[in-house]
Amino acid sequence: MKNYKLNSSNLSHISESVSIPQYNRSKLKTGIVHVGIGGFHRAHEAFYTDQLLHDESVTDWGICGIALLDFDAKIYNTLKEQDGLYTLIVKELDGTHTPQVIGSIVEYLFAPEAPLKVIEKMASADVKIITLTITEGGYNYNEATKDFDFDNPLIQHDLKHPNKPKTIFGYLTQALKLRKDRGLKGCTIQSCDNIQGNGHMSKRMLLSYVSIAAPDLVAWIESHVSFPNAMVDRITPATSKADIINLRETTGVEDAWPVVCEPFKQWVIEDNFIEGRPAWETVGAQFVSNVEPYEKMKLSLLNAGHSVLGILGALLGYDTIDEAVNNPNVRSFLNHYMDVEVSPVLGDLEGIDLNDYKQSLLERFGNINIKDQIDRICSESSAKIPIFILPTVNAQLAENGPVKLAAFVIAAWAIYSLGKDEQGHTLNIKDAMASLLSEKATAAIENPKAFLEIESVFGKLKNDSNFVVAYTQAYKNIIDQGVEKCVIAINYN
Numbered sequence: 270m271k272n273y274k275l276n277s278s279n280l281s282h283i284s285e286s287v288s289i290p291q292y293n294r295s296k297l298k299t300g301i302v303h304v305g306i307g308g309f310h311r312a313h314e315a316f317y318t319d320q321l322l323h324d325e326s327v328t329d330w331g332i333c334g335i336a337l338l339d340f341d342a343k344i345y346n347t348l349k350e351q352d353g354l355y356t357l358i359v360k361e362l363d364g365t366h367t368p369q370v371i372g373s374i375v376e377y378l379f380a381p382e383a384p385l386k387v388i389e390k391m392a393s394a395d396v397k398i399i400t401l402t403i404t405e406g407g408y409n410y411n412e413a414t415k416d417f418d419f420d421n422p423l424i425q426h427d428l429k430h431p432n433k434p435k436t437i438f439g440y441l442t443q444a445l446k447l448r449k450d451r452g453l454k455g456c457t458i459q460s461c462d463n464i465q466g467n468g469h470m471s472k473r474m475l476l477s478y479v480s481i482a483a484p485d486l487v488a489w490i491e492s493h494v495s496f497p498n499a500m501v502d503r504i505t506p507a508t509s510k511a512d513i514i515n516l517r518e519t520t521g522v523e524d525a526w527p528v529v530c531e532p533f534k535q536w537v538i539e540d541n542f543i544e545g546r547p548a549w550e551t552v553g554a555q556f557v558s559n560v561e562p563y564e565k566m567k568l569s570l571l572n573a574g575h576s577v578l579g580i581l582g583a584l585l586g587y588d589t590i591d592e593a594v595n596n597p598n599v600r601s602f603l604n605h606y607m608d609v610e611v612s613p614v615l616g617d618l619e620g621i622d623l624n625d626y627k628q629s630l631l632e633r634f635g636n637i638n639i640k641d642q643i644d645r646i647c648s649e650s651s652a653k654i655p656i657f658i659l660p661t662v663n664a665q666l667a668e669n670g671p672v673k674l675a676a677f678v679i680a681a682w683a684i685y686s687l688g689k690d691e692q693g694h695t696l697n698i699k700d701a702m703a704s705l706l707s708e709k710a711t712a713a714i715e716n717p718k719a720f721l722e723i724e725s726v727f728g729k730l731k732n733d734s735n736f737v738v739a740y741t742q743a744y745k746n747i748i749d750q751g752v753e754k755c756v757i758a759i760n761y762n
């Protein structure tokens with residue numbers, strides 16, 4: 270088999286071994302600007318959109334992918350060399366791989382190199398939707414103040430240099446200002462991040478910033494921009510070297526950065542698009558009037574489940590989520606956490622069978638082909654735990670309900686933050702708050718409660734005696750006996 274570099278001119282050769290976009294990419298208008306072109310976007314929104322573009326009457330919804338951070342240079346360069354094309358490899362449950370070339374990203378920009386081009390693109394009359402995957406931490410929300418964090422030096426930079434911004438808030442403000450000044454229409458800003466009420470959060474954070482950066486713009490945004498909430502889902506591990514080699518060896522496609530993902534996908538979107546939208550429902554997305562129950566369910570079961578498996582699994586020395594969930598004691602812990610502490614606070618989930626959902630999560634976590642990295646799951650836990658786990662804890666505490674298992678996970682996280690697993694191997698901690706976490710974790714050796722003092726993560730949780738008692742006991746037990754013995758000994762009644 271001959272190898273071909275993935276790019277537009279090689280598509281016809283590649284089509285013999287892999288499915289390729291069956292539509293004319295050069296005819297597409299860019300109707301969507303997407304910020305954050307990591308694996309998740311390319312396995313999710315860009316995939317749905319690619320499916321939709323196979324209907325050749327759809328020509329308004331090409332995507333311009335924006336790499337926002339310096340760190341994203343590599344992905345930008347890859348997309349540029351490959352004319353925006355990449356391979357999505359679905360890792361099926363039976364172990365087979367289904368590779369497919371995705372063509373919906375038709376333009377790409379590297380913000381640190383071309384900030385004005387990015388602002389112009391976001392302000393373009395053809396663009397109706399700006400979508401975001403900027404991670405949980407990207408919204409610049411401070412849990413302690415429950416507000417926008419103006420102390421962030423990048424935000425201070427953007428206030429001083431509006432035409433050379435570094436954050437999403439600086440970019441959106443300038444682009445919306447141009448739209449207003451030019452008498453153009455507004456647009457939709459659609460978050461695709463794992464945050465409860467992600468549309469509300471985007472709106473609130475953006476308006477906080479605009480109220481200082483460009484106060485005259487606030488009212489215009491309120492009447493010209495919509496912020497739909499959405500629940501997004503598809504497990505997308507980091508691509509490994511083996512994935513790149515395997516793709517080349519089995520198909521001849523040389524793709525510098527393919528994306529791998531599970532077969533499952535879900536996108537539940539609030540139908541609130543002020544300037545129109547693609548008919549994503551024709552390719553499997555669901556449009557509903559209220560996304561909240563779906564978001565809550567996904568964040569507090571799937572994402573929290575991931576964090577539970579990731580943190581306990583890391584201490585146990587595992588590398589991947591399937592290893593953790595396939596340990597029967599850890600699995601049983603997760604099952605009890607979901608049933609006893611999470612399910613009761615989810616409220617009414619009309620039309621959803623919660624038991625089926627939880628069962629399907631265990632299957633997805635257990636997919637041994639996915640090999641989702643525990644490192645990926647535990648990265649940025651300081652931004653994830655407040656969204657995935659603490660709302661459940663707070664809801665339970667408000668009702669005097671059970672929090673023992675969540676407290677166990679937080680205690681395990683405090684021990685994880687010391688940087689070693691139970692065998693003494695170094696853990697690869699990637700977290701914007703890594704140094705504070707490590708400092709508080711060290712203080713916690715003498716006084717476990719010290720870890721809960723990180724208010725921007727835990728809020729006032731340290732003042733709740735029920736939680737503190739359960740947490741402190743769990744901390745001591747894990748130090749004395751290790752995670753496995755503790756989870757075997759836990760009394761779930």
Ligand code: CS2
Nearest residue numbers: 501502503504505572575646
């Ligand atoms: C994960 C998510 O980052 C995490 O901790 O839980 O990336 C998860 O895989 C996705 O939200 C799945 O939709």
